[in-house]
Amino acid sequence: MSDYGFDTLQxxxxxxxxxxxxxxxxxxxxxxxxxxxxxxxxxxxxxxxEVGYIYSRLTNPTVAALQExxxxxxxxxxxxxxxxxxxxxIMALFPLMGPGRNIVASTRLYGGTVTQFSQxxxxxxxxxxxxxxxxxxxxxxxxxxxTRAIFCESIANPGGYITDLDAIAAIANEAGIPLIVDNTxxxxxxxxxxxxxxxxxxxxLTKFLTGNGTVTGGVVIDSGNFDWSASDKFPSLSAPEPAxxxxxxxxxxxxxxxxxxxxxxxxxxxxMTLNPQAAHYTLMGIETLSLRMEKHVANAVKVAxxxxxxxxxxxxxxxxxxxxxWNSRVPAICPKGAGSLFTVTLxxxxxxCIKLVDSLELFSHVANLGDTRSLVIHxxxxxHRQLSEEQQKAAGAAPNVVRFSIGIEDADDLIxxxxxxxxxxxx
Numbered sequence: 179m180s181d182y183g184f185d186t187l188q189x190x191x192x193x194x195x196x197x198x199x200x201x202x203x204x205x206x207x208x209x210x211x212x213x214x215x216x217x218x219x220x221x222x223x224x225x226x227x228e229v230g231y232i233y234s235r236l237t238n239p240t241v242a243a244l245q246e247x248x249x250x251x252x253x254x255x256x257x258x259x260x261x262x263x264x265x266x267x268i269m270a271l272f273p274l275m276g277p278g279r280n281i282v283a284s285t286r287l288y289g290g291t292v293t294q295f296s297q298x299x300x301x302x303x304x305x306x307x308x309x310x311x312x313x314x315x316x317x318x319x320x321x322x323x324x325t326r327a328i329f330c331e332s333i334a335n336p337g338g339y340i341t342d343l344d345a346i347a348a349i350a351n352e353a354g355i356p357l358i359v360d361n362t363x364x365x366x367x368x369x370x371x372x373x374x375x376x377x378x379x380x381x382x383l384t385k386f387l388t389g390n391g392t393v394t395g396g397v398v399i400d401s402g403n404f405d406w407s408a409s410d411k412f413p414s415l416s417a418p419e420p421a422x423x424x425x426x427x428x429x430x431x432x433x434x435x436x437x438x439x440x441x442x443x444x445x446x447x448x449x450m451t452l453n454p455q456a457a458h459y460t461l462m463g464i465e466t467l468s469l470r471m472e473k474h475v476a477n478a479v480k481v482a483x484x485x486x487x488x489x490x491x492x493x494x495x496x497x498x499x500x501x502x503x504w505n506s507r508v509p510a511i512c513p514k515g516a517g518s519l520f521t522v523t524l525x526x527x528x529x530x531c532i533k534l535v536d537s538l539e540l541f542s543h544v545a546n547l548g549d550t551r552s553l554v555i556h557x558x559x560x561x562h563r564q565l566s567e568e569q570q571k572a573a574g575a576a577p578n579v580v581r582f583s584i585g586i587e588d589a590d591d592l593i594x595x596x597x598x599x600x601x602x603x604x605x
Contacts, residue, residue: 255402256437263382337574347375385548
């Protein structure tokens with residue numbers, strides 16, 4: 179279906195009338211297991227000699243439809259869905275890493291990701307080096323013999339910073355390692371990282387892709403472009419796999435090696451499964467993705483412009499503003515707009531931020547983003563609370579900063595709400 183436009187693909191990719199009933203919407207296959215045709219069919223499935231359904235921890239028809247849609251929209255070869263965005267990050271790293279290995283990660287990441295990479299992955303013997311990705315020399319210098327991936331966000335949470343993906347991909351290529359891009363804040367409608375050299379794309383499905391705050395989910399999308407056998411750095415994909423009698427994933431599955439490994443090893447052993455009902459909600463959400471993202475962006479431009487001119491506001495980070503240092507990257511990286519996520523620095527500092535959050539009426543104070551509703555949070559005291567103040571500032575979540583995720587309401591109503599709340603916060 180790759181010849182169709184985005185608006186067509188977001189509705190039709192992965193979705194076919196149900197062969198048993200003719201149901202037009204993808205059914206929720208709420209089942210644990212699947213009946214094999216016979217013993218030979220079962221053996222072929224377990225030997226990875228035939229594609230099919232075994233057990234819903236591994237594969238499920240509803241989830242499979244979502245995986246196909248997401249891979250199509252991102253321009254990838256395949257996709258593996260899982261239980262959350264955080265699960266997707268571990269799933270992406272799992273085939274690449276081993277004890278003593280490291281990744282090079284951007285300092286501008288969601289606070290939970292910084293914690294996962296700086297603390298949790300150390301329990302696996304992995305580590306992360308955090309670098310300002312605007313300093314490409316520093317990125318290059320951070321790579322050593324044990325580096326197995328580079329990780330960044332296309333539009334970074336919380337500040338809306340846009341990464342120069344082409345420059346970072348060139349560094350990854352030179353080092354012979356994959357670039358992993360979290361595309362949650364942009365979605366494939368605004369940015370397609372694979373076209374800029376990304377090897378893997380991860381998403382929290384919880385955010386813009388579902389768009390209605392109903393489910394948690396994640397996905398890893400494989401470009402199919404990386405040569406896993408070009409070196410001995412990635413034995414999980416290039417060397418014989420003992421659990422499958424010496425099968426070599428890259429030799430056997432080619433461009434789909436990472437995807438098959440994610441299902442046959444990752445989901446089998448880590449068990450980070452996406453449930454079929456969540457997949458169904460996400461499929462329905464994606465059907466209106468382009469319509470919602472256009473409204474998100476239009477509202478964000480209007481609200482951010484108004485905020486930038488307000489007397490109580492010190493700065494607005496939105497890359498869609500001409501004043502943003504990252505505005506020049508929008509045409510190349512996010513040609514349809516800079517998303518709807520940004521931060522606002524208040525002249526009144528921490529106390530003014532707290533008063534603003536507590537005074538807003540239309541904006542929901544939640545630990546989420548990418549909802550149809552406009553959302554607000556004070557990152558330093560919530561999502562980035564575990565970080566040091568230095569890390570908070572590097573991530574764009576200083577104590578005097580509030581993060582906004584602009585929804586699809588009437589922009590004038592949002593501005594009126596902000597106006598009354600800022601009056602209380604600065605008074």
